[in-house]
Amino acid sequence: MPLLLSGNEAIVEGALASGCRMFGGYPITPSSDIAEKMSLRLPKMGGKFIQMEDEIASLGACLGSSLTGIRSMTATSGPGFSLMQEHIGFAAMAEIPCVIVNVQRGGPSTGLPTYPSQGDVMQSRWGTHGDHPIIVLVPFSILECYTLTIKAFNYSDKFRTPVIILSDEILAHLREKIELLKEIDVKVRNFPEVPPEEYLPFDSRYLVPPLAPYGKGYRFHITGLVHDETGFPTADPEKVRSLQERLASKIPEEEVRDMDVRYMDDARICLFSIGSIARSALRAVLQLRKKNKKVGFIRPITVWPFPYDEIKRLSRDLDVIYVCEMNMGQIVGEVERAAECDVRFIGKADGTIISPGEILYRVMH
Amino acid sequence: MRKEVILVGSGGQGTLLGGHILAEAAGIFDGYNVSNSGRYGAAARGDVTVSEVVISDEEIDYPKVTKADYMICLSQIGYDKYKNVLKKNGILIADSFYVYRTEHKNTHFIPLSEVVREKTGSEVGTNIAALGAFVRITKMVSKEAIRKAVKEKTPKGTEDFNLTIFDIGLGKIKEDVKVDEREQDLQEEYISILEADIQQR
Numbered sequence: 001m002p003l004l005l006s007g008n009e010a011i012v013e014g015a016l017a018s019g020c021r022m023f024g025g026y027p028i029t030p031s032s033d034i035a036e037k038m039s040l041r042l043p044k045m046g047g048k049f050i051q052m053e054d055e056i057a058s059l060g061a062c063l064g065s066s067l068t069g070i071r072s073m074t075a076t077s078g079p080g081f082s083l084m085q086e087h088i089g090f091a092a093m094a095e096i097p098c099v100i101v102n103v104q105r106g107g108p109s110t111g112l113p114t115y116p117s118q119g120d121v122m123q124s125r126w127g128t129h130g131d132h133p134i135i136v137l138v139p140f141s142i143l144e145c146y147t148l149t150i151k152a153f154n155y156s157d158k159f160r161t162p163v164i165i166l167s168d169e170i171l172a173h174l175r176e177k178i179e180l181l182k183e184i185d186v187k188v189r190n191f192p193e194v195p196p197e198e199y200l201p202f203d204s205r206y207l208v209p210p211l212a213p214y215g216k217g218y219r220f221h222i223t224g225l226v227h228d229e230t231g232f233p234t235a236d237p238e239k240v241r242s243l244q245e246r247l248a249s250k251i252p253e254e255e256v257r258d259m260d261v262r263y264m265d266d267a268r269i270c271l272f273s274i275g276s277i278a279r280s281a282l283r284a285v286l287q288l289r290k291k292n293k294k295v296g297f298i299r300p301i302t303v304w305p306f307p308y309d310e311i312k313r314l315s316r317d318l319d320v321i322y323v324c325e326m327n328m329g330q331i332v333g334e335v336e337r338a339a340e341c342d343v344r345f346i347g348k349a350d351g352t353i354i355s356p357g358e359i360l361y362r363v364m365h
Numbered sequence: 366m367r368k369e370v371i372l373v374g375s376g377g378q379g380t381l382l383g384g385h386i387l388a389e390a391a392g393i394f395d396g397y398n399v400s401n402s403g404r405y406g407a408a409a410r411g412d413v414t415v416s417e418v419v420i421s422d423e424e425i426d427y428p429k430v431t432k433a434d435y436m437i438c439l440s441q442i443g444y445d446k447y448k449n450v451l452k453k454n455g456i457l458i459a460d461s462f463y464v465y466r467t468e469h470k471n472t473h474f475i476p477l478s479e480v481v482r483e484k485t486g487s488e489v490g491t492n493i494a495a496l497g498a499f500v501r502i503t504k505m506v507s508k509e510a511i512r513k514a515v516k517e518k519t520p521k522g523t524e525d526f527n528l529t530i531f532d533i534g535l536g537k538i539k540e541d542v543k544v545d546e547r548e549q550d551l552q553e554e555y556i557s558i559l560e561a562d563i564q565q566r
Contacts, residue, residue, distance in 0.1 A: 004389050004399070114405060174428055175385065175401040177392045283427035356427050 002179045007145040007171035008033035008075075010178060011101055012041065014149025015073050017184045020099070021047035022072040024061030026054055026080060029113045030169040031103035034075035055080035059087035063096045067222065069189065069213025071153055075101035078111060081120060082127070088162050089128035090224045092247070095202070095211070097156035097163075097189065099149070104168040106351050115351030116169035118275055118326040124164045125304045131244065133251045135163045136304040138275045140260075142176035148301070154187040159251050160208050166303070168326070170276040170353060192218065200229040204242055207250050251305060258301040263289065264314060267296030271359065272311075272335055273324040274303055281324050283356035288363060295363070303331070311338035322346050322363060324354055367421040368505060369430040372495075373447050374439035376405065376412050379492030383437070384416025386514045387496060387506065391420045394510035400428035413443045420505060435503055437495045438464050439478075458498050460491065473502060480533055490530040493519075497534020508535065 005013065011034055015023075023038040039049040048065070052058040055076050062072035076084060081102045091098055106112025107119045120127075124136045135155050137148045145167060152163040190210035192199050201220040203209040212218030221231035226243060228234040260278070263285060264270065271281040278299040288295040298314060298321075300307055315321060320342040323332040332345045346362050348354060370387065374380035381403040388401035397420045404415040417430040436451040438444045438459045448468060451457060457467060461474035475498050478491045493515060500508055512528060519527045 002393060004385075004392050004401070170402070170429075173403050175388055175399075176425070176428065177399060279427050286426060353429060355429075355431060357431065 002177045004175050004177055005142055005146075006033065006173055006175045007139070007142055007167055008103070008173075009037060010142045010145035011075070011149050011165065011167065012037040013180060014146040015071075015099070015153070016041060016045065017146075017181070018071065018150040018153040018186055020071045020073050020153065021045065022050075022062065022065040022070050023047070023074065024050045024052055024058045024065070024072065025074050026052055026058050026076070028055075028077045028080045030105055030172040031075045031077045031080075031101065031167075033172070034101060034103075038073075055083040056086060059084045059091070059098070059100065062098050063087060063091055063094075066096050066098050067211075067214050069216075071097075071099075071157070073099040073101065073153075075103065077103045077105045077113075078107045078117075078120060079109065081123065085123075085128040088134075088164075089130060089132060091162040092128065092132035092134065093130075093224050093226075094222045095160040095209075095247075096222075097153075097160055097211070099152045099156055099163050099165065101149075101165045101167060103172045104166060106349065112351045114169065116276070116326060116353060117349055117351070118166075118168060118277065119330070119349060120166065121274070121303065121325070121327065121330040124166055131248060133159070133161055133247055134304055135159070135161060135251060135256055135302065136166055137163065137258075137301060138166045138303050139171060139301075140275055140278045140299065142171065142174065143178045144301070145171060146178060146180070150181075150184055150186075154185070155256060157189040158187055158208070160189075160211055161251065166275065168276055174276075189213075201231045202227060202229045202243070204229055204246060207246060253305040253307070253309075256302050256305065257307050257310065259307055259310060260297070260299040260301060261314065262297040264296035264298070266294050267317070268294045268319045269363065270296040270298055270314070270318050270321045271324060271363075272298045272321050274300060274331060277324050277326050277354050280354050280356045280359055284359040284363065287356065287360060293363075306331075306334050306338070308334070308338040311335060312340060315339035315341045320344060322359070324359055326354060367419065367423065367425070368435070369433045370418040370420065370435045370437070370499075370505070371430050371433040371447065371450055372416040372418070372437045372439075372492075373443035374414055374492070375443060376414050378414070378439045379490075380414045380439065381405070381416045382518065383492035383496055384418050386493070386511065386518050387499070388418045388420075389518060390510035390514035391418070391506045394513045395506055397422055398425050400425050402429060413440070413446050415443070415447060435499070435505070436469075437499055438467075439491060439495065441465060456503060458495060458502060460495070473498070477534060481530060484533060485526070485530070490527060493527050493530045494534030497531045497536075499534075501535050 025035040042049045066072040106117040139145045156163040192210040225233040273281040285297045318341040324346045388399045391397045392399035400419045457469045457472045460477045477494045478488045
């Protein structure tokens, strides 16, 4: 039987279905339902729910439990996401799998707690210092909140990386009908093939070295400092370069790339958007098509790594791309870098959704 | 067919729960595609709260209400804030105790909160009674579907109470009072002046 779920509830279902058994969090609107539902469901499944003293500690708790081999998740919104940046960097450096849900709300600072925004698109990529790999997935429906959460856990284990799900207030509090999957494709972490005495946690022969769970006899050092293959700090330029290059190349763009491309065969104009605003854009595309305008629709589902090559290829036959986003202009810069056609921006950050009518008006005039 | 419903009230009146029950009934028990979302300010009580429900037999692209076909309204400030969302010929179901001035022709003033208060001693459940009136007037969703959704979504132990209230709303309560004809003309004149004013700007 189908269920009527909100975006937050669908994320919880996706996480539990993919085997998440630990949630460390700190409630914040509009993500609090995730913590609430997790606190009710996890203990009944043998999992652990911990409310920490703040968001820094929340992600810290998740990283600790993830190192023991347990799939772990946290959820927050803008202000909490800012606090988590420190540990996102730690997770990237120490290569610890974890899933972070950021239900975006208006910012900066405390901003607009109960109103939506897409203001964290660049923060999700470059919020933490230093070069680091990251995967950011952006759902646009309740079904995708569910399926992308499952995907996020698989990516984080496969590539030993933090994965961020960028939801927003619109999806968080929107309810839609979804059918939960009967069979879930769960890809578990690679377990080391060598005995403990030969184990190297950052073995450079692998692009993504197997991660031994703590408590199974494998002993190793975890640090935020640049480290060698054993996990101990080093400043040897050769070793530093080797680590940096491996980190930079460990997430293959073509493997994680996921895009929703529609009506592009004969398109001269294209509406480009991500997340919930893509729903407005899709409606605008359908209405413009009814007026015999040749309009296409592009929506990256995996926003980081950004699909530069794909946008470049698709833009060759276009006159103009309209980038619609609920901020003052973030992802539009990346589209400009990639596209070989004119790029225009439709955006605002006043706490209200960009309606299909607003997009139509801009495209028609 | 895509129909948009907007429920408007003040915090504490159960607007959001009302929308949730309507969406559950239409989506899960009557088999339509639905989307439901709420809007509320930082103040939980007293501030205007809105619940939007889109019911369609096609895939729902844009999940929010753009121009509503139906409005259930439980407070005057809510109406004043969201009256432009309801189509000019849209159907408005208004609680006659809390809403006293509307600009829509198809207004059904129903003393929902008064009747609920009379029968139960409190106004809790006016949202459910409003759903009853909605089903009776619009026939958008089946009674059985709402009954099932009420059972599922209202707090344990209050199901029967809420079902009784739903039946109160479903039954004909007094005569629905339409907007006074003379007042209606005045309001239309007022609207046309307003529109001309906006165009001039």
